[in-house]
Amino acid sequence: MNDGRSKLSGVYSPVITPFYSDLSVNKELLIKQCQWLLSQSVGLAVFGTNSEANSLSVNEKIEILDALIEAGIDPKKTMPGVGCCALTDTIKLTQHAVKLGCFNVLMLPPFYYKDVSDDGLFNSYSKIIETVDNDSLRIYLYHIPPIANVSISLNLIERLKNSYPKIIAGIKDSSGDWNNTLAMLNQGWPDFNIFAGSEVFLLETLRNGGAGCISATANINPHAIYTLYKNWLSTDASIQQKNLDEFRHIVQKYPMIPALKAIVGHYHNDSNWSRVRPPLTSLSKTNLSQLIHEIEAIGYTMKGTV
Amino acid sequence: MNDGRSKLSGVYSPVITPFYSDLSVNKELLIKQCQWLLSQSVGLAVFGTNSEANSLSVNEKIEILDALIEAGIDPKKTMPGVGCCALTDTIKLTQHAVKLGCFNVLMLPPFYYKDVSDDGLFNSYSKIIETVDNDSLRIYLYHIPPIANVSISLNLIERLKNSYPKIIAGIKDSSGDWNNTLAMLNQGWPDFNIFAGSEVFLLETLRNGGAGCISATANINPHAIYTLYKNWLSTDASIQQKNLDEFRHIVQKYPMIPALKAIVGHYHNDSNWSRVRPPLTSLSKTNLSQLIHEIEAIGYTMKGTV
Numbered sequence: 001m002n003d004g005r006s007k008l009s010g011v012y013s014p015v016i017t018p019f020y021s022d023l024s025v026n027k028e029l030l031i032k033q034c035q036w037l038l039s040q041s042v043g044l045a046v047f048g049t050n051s052e053a054n055s056l057s058v059n060e061k062i063e064i065l066d067a068l069i070e071a072g073i074d075p076k077k078t079m080p081g082v083g084c085c086a087l088t089d090t091i092k093l094t095q096h097a098v099k100l101g102c103f104n105v106l107m108l109p110p111f112y113y114k115d116v117s118d119d120g121l122f123n124s125y126s127k128i129i130e131t132v133d134n135d136s137l138r139i140y141l142y143h144i145p146p147i148a149n150v151s152i153s154l155n156l157i158e159r160l161k162n163s164y165p166k167i168i169a170g171i172k173d174s175s176g177d178w179n180n181t182l183a184m185l186n187q188g189w190p191d192f193n194i195f196a197g198s199e200v201f202l203l204e205t206l207r208n209g210g211a212g213c214i215s216a217t218a219n220i221n222p223h224a225i226y227t228l229y230k231n232w233l234s235t236d237a238s239i240q241q242k243n244l245d246e247f248r249h250i251v252q253k254y255p256m257i258p259a260l261k262a263i264v265g266h267y268h269n270d271s272n273w274s275r276v277r278p279p280l281t282s283l284s285k286t287n288l289s290q291l292i293h294e295i296e297a298i299g300y301t302m303k304g305t306v
Numbered sequence: 307m308n309d310g311r312s313k314l315s316g317v318y319s320p321v322i323t324p325f326y327s328d329l330s331v332n333k334e335l336l337i338k339q340c341q342w343l344l345s346q347s348v349g350l351a352v353f354g355t356n357s358e359a360n361s362l363s364v365n366e367k368i369e370i371l372d373a374l375i376e377a378g379i380d381p382k383k384t385m386p387g388v389g390c391c392a393l394t395d396t397i398k399l400t401q402h403a404v405k406l407g408c409f410n411v412l413m414l415p416p417f418y419y420k421d422v423s424d425d426g427l428f429n430s431y432s433k434i435i436e437t438v439d440n441d442s443l444r445i446y447l448y449h450i451p452p453i454a455n456v457s458i459s460l461n462l463i464e465r466l467k468n469s470y471p472k473i474i475a476g477i478k479d480s481s482g483d484w485n486n487t488l489a490m491l492n493q494g495w496p497d498f499n500i501f502a503g504s505e506v507f508l509l510e511t512l513r514n515g516g517a518g519c520i521s522a523t524a525n526i527n528p529h530a531i532y533t534l535y536k537n538w539l540s541t542d543a544s545i546q547q548k549n550l551d552e553f554r555h556i557v558q559k560y561p562m563i564p565a566l567k568a569i570v571g572h573y574h575n576d577s578n579w580s581r582v583r584p585p586l587t588s589l590s591k592t593n594l595s596q597l598i599h600e601i602e603a604i605g606y607t608m609k610g611t612v
Contacts, residue, residue: 054416054419055418085360085361147419279423279427280419
């Protein structure tokens with residue numbers, strides 16, 4: 001979130017999405033989770049990979065966004081994921097986000113077709129920008145090759161920045177490859193906010209002029225991650241980073257999305273959180289017990305639980 | 307198409323999708339292409355990978371299907387692709403197909419999330435089947451790991467067949483791996499129609515009890531492919547297969563979807579066909595000239611052009 005720095009920066013969470021037993025979206029519970037995250041100074045990257053966004057239809061996402069704004073959530077504190085396979089879906093969702101005042105959006109490249117060219121990806125982003133046609137739009141590119149299997153190259157960013165200097169506002173780098181993040185940071189692109197895709201690279205990202213991180217585990221560990229973001233110049237920053245790494249290391253031994261939901265469900269004592277949409281499967285009770293045991297052994301508490 | 311054999315069989319084309327200059331779907335031209343393919347004895351696997359189906363929204367696909375049926379196309383001769391990332395999208399599209407009498411559907415697994423379990427994929431297909439809840443539904447699984455990056459294993463098929471013996475009706479194997487197709491053929495699953503994902507494996511598929519093929523190049527070479535399908539027991543079947551291979555080998559030196567569209571546009575003298583939706587890019591004029599030169603050098607004509 002923009003908390004005083006000149007550029008958009010901070011810690012965002014790809015907010016996990018709760019479901020009723022018929023697998024429809026439990027908006028009431030989602031709103032609560034969003035409000036809790038905001039109370040922890042964490043922004044709302046709803047419809048991220050870890051939100052199971054790609055298991056939701058565009059209309060479901062539109063209804064969720066409407067519900068959040070209606071519930072009084074500040075659109076400036078959101079960064080909805082709007083990138084779909086189909087050009088027309090991405091346009092529709094982006095138009096709706098912008099209409100609600102959610103100007104900062106995170107945009108996957110179209111990800112079904114593989115081995116596509118930078119020309120093709122440029123044309124895709126370009127067509128979306130020209131059709132949405134709103135000067136307030138700020139696109140954060142979403143580079144996540146391990147899952148999308150479609151990459152956003154430095155050349156593509158450069159070309160997009162040149163054509164749409166204000167609208168192409170940043171990137172989330174979920175490549176897991178620090179060298180790639182560093183290469184982007186070293187470009188010195190003006191008004192381009194680079195977010196690490198996980199808190200593991202938070203300190204290094206900030207030390208190299210980056211904007212923060214958008215991280216799955218911010219769903220469950222927002223306070224500690226935000227604290228490092230806020231105090232990255234402090235003398236114990238490296239120790240804080242080490243603690244964040246240790247926590248994440250445990251969580252990511254388990255399937256990430258089911259683990260996040262199970263942890264939230266456990267501490268909020270709400271079994272609605274245990275559900276995922278297929279093709280994902282819920283965490284087993286045995287795995288949950290073990291995971292809770294492991295994180296509590298290193299002193300984890302869900303600070304600020306509401 | 308079911309042309310007298312006891313099981314669904316034949317040659318299907320993932321029908322390419324023409325666009326107007328604003329990239330909206332040119333339904334009129336699509337209907338013409340479908341009618342031409344039917345006149346060549348080729349069935350309509352609309353919304354396949356080569357149809358740019360994943361660059362179309364669910365609503366666009368619904369409107370296309372409505373237009374085809376309204377134009378008098380026999381729903382029994384279609385096999386629409388209905389598998390989307392989002393469970394709710396797949397359910398909506400499948401429900402609509404079934405409502406129109408398009409009971410045979412080709413279903414991608416949900417393809418955004420990677421490394422998903424057979425349990426998760428089973429739950430996905432199961433939830434779709436139980437929600438659509440129509441005894442006439444016939445699902446053809448769509449195994450295309452090079453693009454979807456999510457596989458349909460023999461174990462998963464076995465499990466789905468056991469739970470839904472009538473509804474799980476077959477598969478399109480676009481793995482490009484003949485050993486995988488053969489392994490499925492050798493299972494001897496009753497009432498399970500196995501289609502090769504390209505005509506390269508057509509003769510071997512038929513010799514091993516398979517149903518036919520669903521192939522990109524059936525968009526431009528339907529007559530020759532259907533002729534081999536029809537006469538696979540004839541003495542010159544191997545020569546026919548060799549000729550099909552030679553033709554395909556040339557075409558697939560170029561990006562497949564733009565090449566198919568460019569060839570159809572060239573012979574139908576209609577530049578509407580040259581357009582693709584991003585992230586794809588059109589074939590260059592130079593490449594088109596070269597491609598036409600190469601296929602005509604081996605005697606290609608677009609038989610039955612209307």
